[in-house]
Amino acid sequence: MFTGIVQGLAEVISAEHRENFMQLTLALPPANCDQLQLGASIAVNGTCLTITHFEDNQVCFDLIAQTLSTTNLGQLQVGDRVNFERAARIGDEIGGHLLSGHVHDLAEVTRIERSPNNCTLWLKTAEKWRRYIFDKGFIALDGCSLTVKNCTDEGFCVGLIPETLSITRFGFITEGDLINLEIDSHTQAVVDSVERYLEHRSSN
Incomplete structure (x- = not known):
């Protein structure tokens, strides 16, 4: 289990590809080892x-076909930097929201609006996930717990504070990049339960 509070950036030392498999080696900051x-x-x-x-x-780490097809990790090259968070321990402060680390899909960065103290990131998502994304709701992007700012017909946007930009890969993200998306499991459970209930009522 994770909290969505990214602890820093790790550097890709090697990314060895084989058929439907990749062995990934990262250099973590010594303080996090x-x-x-x-x-x-x-x-x-x-x-x-x-x-x-x-x-x-x-x-x-060993990455199998499912991970490579669902996430952006298969695109990594030597020298790239990635967000990392070590697993939460009992008693740790939950500063973001609980994450499983099971990525649902990839979201595409369609627009980035930057100002001296703010950054708004616009993302396009598949239709099947949009019903779980709400204004002011939780979302996890590349492992970072964020609050949805606004929703659109094609996706949503989030606001990034300077601290987030300084310690995560969002500081050097570009339009067209693919971001790992994990929707909030509690939101998904509520939406699915309500939809099943309404479907059941309409059929009776």
């Missing part, structure tokens, strides 16, 4: 990955 363990989970651009090997501050 205490008590690393094999089998532990780290969210990379919001995707829950399992540590398969580590040495000093370099951490390795």
